Amino acid sequence: MTAPTPLIAGNWKMNGLSASLAEAEAIARGVGDCPGRVAICPPAVLTHQMAEALSGTRVLVGGQDAHWDDFGAFTGDISAEMLADVGAKLVILGHSERREGYRETDEIVAKKAQAALRAGLEPIVCVGETLAQRKAGEALAVVTGQVRGSLPPELAGQAFSVAYEPVWAIGTGLTPTTPEIEEVHRAIRATLVEMFGEAGRAPPILYGGSVKPGNAAEILHADEVGGALVGGASLKAADFLAIVQAL
């Protein structure tokens, strides 16, 4: 089986106004012929405008979360179908900020992944251990447990990716060592193969957590790293493009 096509996805979180579309357009102008796929996941309210601004470019637009139901009485929530309707192609699910801040369990993330598939969105499912769990030697067990619990069987043969994001590395400037990243990514790959057979070799496994222009090349060339989920450094076109170019 050929190596998974890498994906670099920018997670803008709750940052960005209409004026920030210029930054997304600058990213689209700069991606050139990089060997992977590139996506930006803006706040939901910018999805439509960004998808229009980037249509015809190589940069895909994604959501940062979606509800597990297709429609209904869920005040303030957004369905996967709504994101797809305004031009999103992917959706981040189970980000640690959602798992921690909104009590999202593996079961909820798996239901959201099913909803994303129904809407034709490609899920990026996030997993990752806390610092306390790493210190207790539980990182591999926690992460592989999240992979088993958050990926529904319907993903077999579908396009999706897993993002390994150690909670303690997000927005902190701290990163695991390259051997630590490789150890977790290999464990995720083994779990994917256990769950989906040979099809489990196809999804890229992204690394996320303080990826910057200065560390991107080393991380992106590590074993079983198939791209990156980038938070802070995706907000500035120059930084994000430097990461894309490190592929």
Ligand code: PEP
């Ligand atoms: C993230 O939140 O997905 C992330 C990786 O953030 P940062 O790159 O800022 O650590």
